[in-house]
Amino acid sequence: MNADTVAAVQPAVQLEGITKRFPGVVANHDIRITVEPGTVHAIVGENGAGKSTLMKILYGMQKPDEGTIRVNGAEVAFRTPSDAIDAGIGMVHQHFMLADNFTVLENIVLGAEPKRGIGLDVAGARARINELAERHGLRVDPDRLVEDLGVGDRQRVEILKVLYRGARILILDEPTAVLVPQEVDELFENLRELTAGGLTVIFISHKLDEVLNIADAITVIRRGTTVASVIPAEVTARQLAELMVGSELPTPETRESTVTDTVTLSVSGLTMEADGHRPAPAGTSVELYLDRLREEGRRLVLDDVSFDIHEGEILGIAGVEGNGQSELIEAIMGLRPAHGGIRLGDADITPWSTLRRREAGIGYIPEDRHRQGLLLEASLWENRVLGHQTRPPARKGIWVNRRAAKADTARIVKDYDVRTPGVDTLALALSGGNQQKLIVGREMSGKPRFLIAAHPTRGVDVGAQAAIWDHLRDARAAGLAVLLISADLDELIGLSDTLRVIYRGRLVARLDPSDVTPERLGGYMTGAITGTEEA
Numbered sequence: 001m002n003a004d005t006v007a008a009v010q011p012a013v014q015l016e017g018i019t020k021r022f023p024g025v026v027a028n029h030d031i032r033i034t035v036e037p038g039t040v041h042a043i044v045g046e047n048g049a050g051k052s053t054l055m056k057i058l059y060g061m062q063k064p065d066e067g068t069i070r071v072n073g074a075e076v077a078f079r080t081p082s083d084a085i086d087a088g089i090g091m092v093h094q095h096f097m098l099a100d101n102f103t104v105l106e107n108i109v110l111g112a113e114p115k116r117g118i119g120l121d122v123a124g125a126r127a128r129i130n131e132l133a134e135r136h137g138l139r140v141d142p143d144r145l146v147e148d149l150g151v152g153d154r155q156r157v158e159i160l161k162v163l164y165r166g167a168r169i170l171i172l173d174e175p176t177a178v179l180v181p182q183e184v185d186e187l188f189e190n191l192r193e194l195t196a197g198g199l200t201v202i203f204i205s206h207k208l209d210e211v212l213n214i215a216d217a218i219t220v221i222r223r224g225t226t227v228a229s230v231i232p233a234e235v236t237a238r239q240l241a242e243l244m245v246g247s248e249l250p251t252p253e254t255r256e257s258t259v260t261d262t263v264t265l266s267v268s269g270l271t272m273e274a275d276g277h278r279p280a281p282a283g284t285s286v287e288l289y290l291d292r293l294r295e296e297g298r299r300l301v302l303d304d305v306s307f308d309i310h311e312g313e314i315l316g317i318a319g320v321e322g323n324g325q326s327e328l329i330e331a332i333m334g335l336r337p338a339h340g341g342i343r344l345g346d347a348d349i350t351p352w353s354t355l356r357r358r359e360a361g362i363g364y365i366p367e368d369r370h371r372q373g374l375l376l377e378a379s380l381w382e383n384r385v386l387g388h389q390t391r392p393p394a395r396k397g398i399w400v401n402r403r404a405a406k407a408d409t410a411r412i413v414k415d416y417d418v419r420t421p422g423v424d425t426l427a428l429a430l431s432g433g434n435q436q437k438l439i440v441g442r443e444m445s446g447k448p449r450f451l452i453a454a455h456p457t458r459g460v461d462v463g464a465q466a467a468i469w470d471h472l473r474d475a476r477a478a479g480l481a482v483l484l485i486s487a488d489l490d491e492l493i494g495l496s497d498t499l500r501v502i503y504r505g506r507l508v509a510r511l512d513p514s515d516v517t518p519e520r521l522g523g524y525m526t527g528a529i530t531g532t533e534e535a
Helices: 003-008 051-058 081-086 104-109 122-136 151-164 181-196 208-214 237-245 286-295 325-333 354-359 369-373 380-385 402-415 432-445 462-477 489-495 518-526
Strands: 013-022 025-035 040-044 066-071 074-076 089-092 169-173 200-204 217-222 225-230 263-273 300-310 314-318 339-344 362-365 450-454 481-485 498-503 506-511
Touching: 013 051, 025 040, 025 051, 025 217, 040 051, 040 208, 051 169, 051 200, 081 089, 089 151, 104 122, 104 151, 122 151, 122 181, 151 169, 151 181, 181 200, 181 208, 181 518, 208 237, 217 237, 225 237, 237 462, 263 325, 263 481, 286 300, 300 325, 300 339, 300 481, 300 506, 314 489, 314 518, 325 339, 325 354, 325 362, 325 450, 325 481, 354 362, 362 432, 369 432, 380 402, 380 432, 402 432, 432 462, 462 481, 462 489, 481 489, 489 518, 498 518, 506 518
Parallel strands: 025 225, 040 200, 040 217, 089 169, 169 200, 314 481, 314 498, 362 450, 450 481
Antiparallel strands: 013 025, 013 066, 066 074, 217 225, 263 300, 263 339, 498 506
């Protein structure tokens, strides 16, 4: 048997005895995983189980304290991600890292620009990108601006970006978190083409049904160590959940209706220009001004959005990301000006500041916990104060009440199962799911009248997911009005009392959650199904 044949049968990745310690916590302990070449290998586990740390080690972002890593049979010791890339490993992060104002081609070659003499070899780059796209079923237009792409296309660009750098082993971190069912199917077809072409995929996900659909092998991590390696055909989602967290899979089904006749939040005619807010000219009505903008073909990111949310009601907004959800949140929170009106109970809050809206009882679970929800370099108790700094327990006179804030943070840690050594721990030391549980606990603790919940369970495990759903259901039963925006269609359908679909800035359908499937909902979200509003 020659050397080439021996190399061909070596595992693509072999992790043996990987251990990583941080002050006060052991993130990984004696991890052992073997990933065969040309397969999709899924890694599952609850938040804080050590998946993210393990992938950072494999991608050269952190060094293990103990253990060895072998890639295609050769032992490696990565100091930086560049070392991992040189070894043929690429990583697509959950939060896309693309420049919106660059083209697809510019994003793909950024940092690995092809040279032709002293200039850029644009033609060579375009030819190589087109060849990779065609070979792996990842077709995108190299000359389109990224800001004009949908979420599925952006993900294909991220995959092409690592393939362009020569990756043969791909790490995909929560790749379906922001995709509708049709886009998930397309991604899985792409992954099958990649593995058929000899590439290896390490697939990290919390969605166990998807893992069972796409994976050739599954490794389960619990509390920092590997507890099982299973074949998808020999395990059910329920059994996999029990391996992960020792409990059955939760379902986001709501209980009996708690919707009352009392309107908590009313939004009327909300409209926002894409290129910045301008008041209607003097002597011109807002309606006439907006009609003029439409006639001129000016892009509106929100176009005449109106709805009411009642006490005890969860209104779900479904839509592919980039169709106006973020702008709707910003308008309600007072972060961006818009035409139209917003009422909280009997009060017209349209001219109010964000702080005044918060003080009036609006809670906010943001869509991006790192950019909008936390100060990562601050302690947990300091993050508890964020957005609530003018109210008890954070405020005492003109000072921050540290003792009360710390005590309430300890209560949130206990009630919401935030796994941390203590309330003085920095937020960056927590796993993504534990960061999310802290934010949910903070926003639910302010006794809000109305809550914006944007992707409340994104990136959390099945156990934390169930806890967050229970908290939302209990608050709903107590009279809380909730605007739920989520890319998890099962979550939207299961939790919502009413469903609305947003498409290109307009509410295009009203659907009955008890009588709609994720596939049909996805059809409305992508514009494949059109028609008048339902039920």
